[in-house]
Amino acid sequence: MLGIYVHTNWAYNHPYAARTWTVADWEGYLEGLAALGYDFLMIWPLLDCMPPEPTASDRAYLDLIRQVIDRARNRFGMRTVIV
Numbered sequence: 001m002l003g004i005y006v007h008t009n010w011a012y013n014h015p016y017a018a019r020t021w022t023v024a025d026w027e028g029y030l031e032g033l034a035a036l037g038y039d040f041l042m043i044w045p046l047l048d049c050m051p052p053e054p055t056a057s058d059r060a061y062l063d064l065i066r067q068v069i070d071r072a073r074n075r076f077g078m079r080t081v082i083v
Contacts, residue, residue, distance in 0.1 A: 003040030004033060005083070008065075009049070019061070026068045027075075034076040041072050041080045 006018050014020035045065050050058045072078040
């Protein structure tokens with residue numbers, strides 16, 4: 001197992017902050033990781049910083065993370081956890 005951790009809330013501009021990545025950005029990142037032999041992805045989407053009733057932008061972001069997890073698992077065979 002070779003894994004990597006992605007913290008998604010650093011306040012940098014695109015492409016330096018994972019929070020600003022599109023599905024295409026994530027896919028390129030996952031493809032690169034898979035080519036290097038990574039098979040485990042930990043994502044910290046800072047759920048604890050979201051309000052109890054997520055905003056529309058929070059919901060959109062969570063949907064993006066769902067798509068990332070699906071792609072990591074289905075396309076690249078990676079195990080993924082939310083931390």
